[in-house]
Amino acid sequence: MNKELEHSFVKQLEENQNIVHKICRLYTNDQDSHNDLFQEVTIQLWRAFPKFRGDSKFSTWMYRVALNTAITLYRKSKRQINIQDFESISFKIKTEEYDDTIEQQLKLMYEAIKKLNDIDKALVFLYLEDKSYREISKTLGITEVNARVKINRAKEKLRKILNP
Amino acid sequence: MDQLDKLKKEWQSREQELPKVSYNSIYKMLLKKSSSIVKWIFIISVIELLFWISLYFVIPEDNIEVMNEMGIGDIMFYSNIVHFIIFGIFIFFFYKNYQSIQVTDNTKVLMQNILNTRKTVRYFVYYNLGMFVLVSIAIDSYFYSRSQQLYEIMDFANKGIPEEGFATTFIISQIIVGVLVIGLLIVFYWFVYGILLKRLNRNYKELKKMDD
Numbered sequence: 210m211n212k213e214l215e216h217s218f219v220k221q222l223e224e225n226q227n228i229v230h231k232i233c234r235l236y237t238n239d240q241d242s243h244n245d246l247f248q249e250v251t252i253q254l255w256r257a258f259p260k261f262r263g264d265s266k267f268s269t270w271m272y273r274v275a276l277n278t279a280i281t282l283y284r285k286s287k288r289q290i291n292i293q294d295f296e297s298i299s300f301k302i303k304t305e306e307y308d309d310t311i312e313q314q315l316k317l318m319y320e321a322i323k324k325l326n327d328i329d330k331a332l333v334f335l336y337l338e339d340k341s342y343r344e345i346s347k348t349l350g351i352t353e354v355n356a357r358v359k360i361n362r363a364k365e366k367l368r369k370i371l372n373p
Numbered sequence: 374m375d376q377l378d379k380l381k382k383e384w385q386s387r388e389q390e391l392p393k394v395s396y397n398s399i400y401k402m403l404l405k406k407s408s409s410i411v412k413w414i415f416i417i418s419v420i421e422l423l424f425w426i427s428l429y430f431v432i433p434e435d436n437i438e439v440m441n442e443m444g445i446g447d448i449m450f451y452s453n454i455v456h457f458i459i460f461g462i463f464i465f466f467f468y469k470n471y472q473s474i475q476v477t478d479n480t481k482v483l484m485q486n487i488l489n490t491r492k493t494v495r496y497f498v499y500y501n502l503g504m505f506v507l508v509s510i511a512i513d514s515y516f517y518s519r520s521q522q523l524y525e526i527m528d529f530a531n532k533g534i535p536e537e538g539f540a541t542t543f544i545i546s547q548i549i550v551g552v553l554v555i556g557l558l559i560v561f562y563w564f565v566y567g568i569l570l571k572r573l574n575r576n577y578k579e580l581k582k583m584d585d
């Protein structure tokens with residue numbers, strides 16, 4: 210039974226790991242911290258998994274646990290992470306496939322989001338992931354109206370950075 | 374379409390550039406230990422609870438004898454029983470709050486529950502500090518008013534301590550020890566709250582500000 214649970218969890222996390230990587234990229238500044246946060250999110254997801262009833266999609270549930278870990282629970286530790294566990298850690302962008310302007314703007318946007326505080330970062334991240342205001346407000350525990358107001362403000366800040 | 378929306382589309386379509394962790398590597402991670410802030414808060418809180426409780430067991434035998442001879446042995450005994458009942462109540466609330474910390478709650482509730490757990494321990498420390506100050510004032514005043522009796526019981530004459538000025542020296546040394554203990558505790562709490570909870574407090578305030 211436990212093996213089945215482990216298999217089901219690891220398989221679903223493997224399929225949806227991009228969500229965790231995106232959060233790690235926003236909340237950390239180097240590769241070691243990225244790997245460390247990924248591991249902590251995995252541990253927290255696994256601990257909470259027995260209570261996951263499947264009322265919502267696994268990915269929806271993941272957003273909440275992963276963001277909570279990044280914003281609230283994560284503390285940098287000196288534990289050793291095996292870099293080989295990450296098969297493609299390079300963040301290099303394949304420039305030949307993309308427009309340089311968009312490339313530059315995306316890079317700028319990443320930098321701009323990283324400058325926001327932890328909560329605004331979460332708001333913008335969920336917006337970029339195309340989550341509804343209702344879902345955003347439920348994830349963070351604020352009202353829908355406030356989520357909308359804050360996101361609009363953060364969007365405005367980003368717009369100014371992208372169009373100085 | 375506005376520029377930000379265009380970038381939003383790009384954001385979503387670039388998932389192939391993200392790192393990939395294999396099934397086996399994820400599997401191995403399940404066995405690793407968490408280094409979350411909740412674990413540290415739990416460890417520090419338990420140490421604090423044990424520290425304050427253990428203080429009541431390390432009172433030297435001589436001190437108890439002195440209390441008995443000064444006529445306050447019974448009062449100290451019954452007040453210790455009351456203390457332990459209050460300790461039990463604090464431990465119950467600490468455990469209850471700790472149990473309520475769930476990573477699956479929304480961010481605000483999660484932060485609230487973590488801070489509540491800390492708050493219980495903080496009140497426990499305030500209670501102990503308050504009692505420490507009150508009991509010290511009460512006992513010191515009582516001893517001061519009967520300094521001659523204390524001088525005889527402690528057998529200070531044979532230890533070469535003059536009776537003249539004894540009461541004043543006694544009170545001053547008690548005050549110095551009290552101030553030092555409180556100073557050390559302030560440094561400890563500055564460390565715990567300043568370093569461990571700084572980010573959590575800041576983020577919680579930010580979330581609360583949104584709904585105020």
